[in-house]
Amino acid sequence: MTDEDILLFYVNRPSIIIGRNQNTIEEIDPDVVAARQIQVVRRISGGGAVYHDLGNLNFSFMTRDVHGRFNRYDTFNGPVVEVLRGLGVPAELSGRNDILAGGRKISGNAQFASAGRMFSHGTLLLNANLDDVTAALRPKPGKLESKAMKSVRSRVANISEFLASPLDVRELRELILDRIFGTRDRTRIPQLVLTEADWNGARQLFTERYDNWDWNYGRSPASNLQRAVRFPAGEIDMRVDIRDGRIAAMRLFGDYMGSGDVSEVEQRLVGLPYDRDAIVAALADADLGVYFGRISRDEVLEVICP
Numbered sequence: 001m002t003d004e005d006i007l008l009f010y011v012n013r014p015s016i017i018i019g020r021n022q023n024t025i026e027e028i029d030p031d032v033v034a035a036r037q038i039q040v041v042r043r044i045s046g047g048g049a050v051y052h053d054l055g056n057l058n059f060s061f062m063t064r065d066v067h068g069r070f071n072r073y074d075t076f077n078g079p080v081v082e083v084l085r086g087l088g089v090p091a092e093l094s095g096r097n098d099i100l101a102g103g104r105k106i107s108g109n110a111q112f113a114s115a116g117r118m119f120s121h122g123t124l125l126l127n128a129n130l131d132d133v134t135a136a137l138r139p140k141p142g143k144l145e146s147k148a149m150k151s152v153r154s155r156v157a158n159i160s161e162f163l164a165s166p167l168d169v170r171e172l173r174e175l176i177l178d179r180i181f182g183t184r185d186r187t188r189i190p191q192l193v194l195t196e197a198d199w200n201g202a203r204q205l206f207t208e209r210y211d212n213w214d215w216n217y218g219r220s221p222a223s224n225l226q227r228a229v230r231f232p233a234g235e236i237d238m239r240v241d242i243r244d245g246r247i248a249a250m251r252l253f254g255d256y257m258g259s260g261d262v263s264e265v266e267q268r269l270v271g272l273p274y275d276r277d278a279i280v281a282a283l284a285d286a287d288l289g290v291y292f293g294r295i296s297r298d299e300v301l302e303v304i305c306p
Helices: 030-035 073-086 130-136 141-146 169-181 196-210 263-269 276-282 288-292 297-304
Strands: 006-010 015-018 039-042 050-052 056-064 091-094 098-101 104-114 117-125 225-231 234-243 246-254
Touching: 006 169, 030 130, 050 056, 050 117, 050 130, 056 169, 073 091, 073 098, 073 104, 073 117, 073 169, 225 297, 234 297, 246 263, 263 276, 263 288, 276 297, 288 297
Parallel strands: 015 039
Antiparallel strands: 006 056, 015 050, 056 117, 091 098, 098 104, 104 117, 225 234, 234 246
């Protein structure tokens, strides 16, 4: 459609957005999701599960995939942090991809790159229903222990908690636009107007992928071995079905931040003996950083074949 840089804002009805490499069933409480009519959708970028509702402002920066830009969240989130600080919010970039205030998460972010383009997108919990966040998401014990917190609710916060006066998502969006474009004159900010053909393409993509059970939940293999390890750059959760000493099926879940399709790694290993030498040899020429971001080769192998 265009090769220009684009900034997109959007607000969704109550939804849980699952990272591309996560095991949906393990990330959500299906009874709560059904009872509260929360939609579950898997996105194409990595990272962890996030919650959307009408009190949450979402943003996406869509740009050219410039070398060295992927996983540089400060490049995109810096202006957002500046706006929040200007409102009196003690916002700071933290960890791999979060924005925190008072040690609690107010924004989760992820990135994706393909065919020379990339996007960096994030949430801004302005006045979201944090009770739904607590009830609908299932934090893993290892993740909680590694962050020394007791619950999802204790690790997240609404931006509104730090504001001296009320603010809605539209007003927050306008402040971010002011900061990025340096003007309050909206006629000076170029806009991309979608055609009916664009909307039809979006609807078709939604129907074929994002409203599809196989995409959003998938079918995990019947596993007889499971191992999950959390590293500073993310968690890898391996499920492998071993038959007659060989890998019959494998899935690598997690909230790691890679740009490649991890199924390519899985398929390399299917049919091999479940043996470290065989696995190391099969992955010798693979750039695992493409798939697992900043998780090192040795750390990946530590999970797959300790």
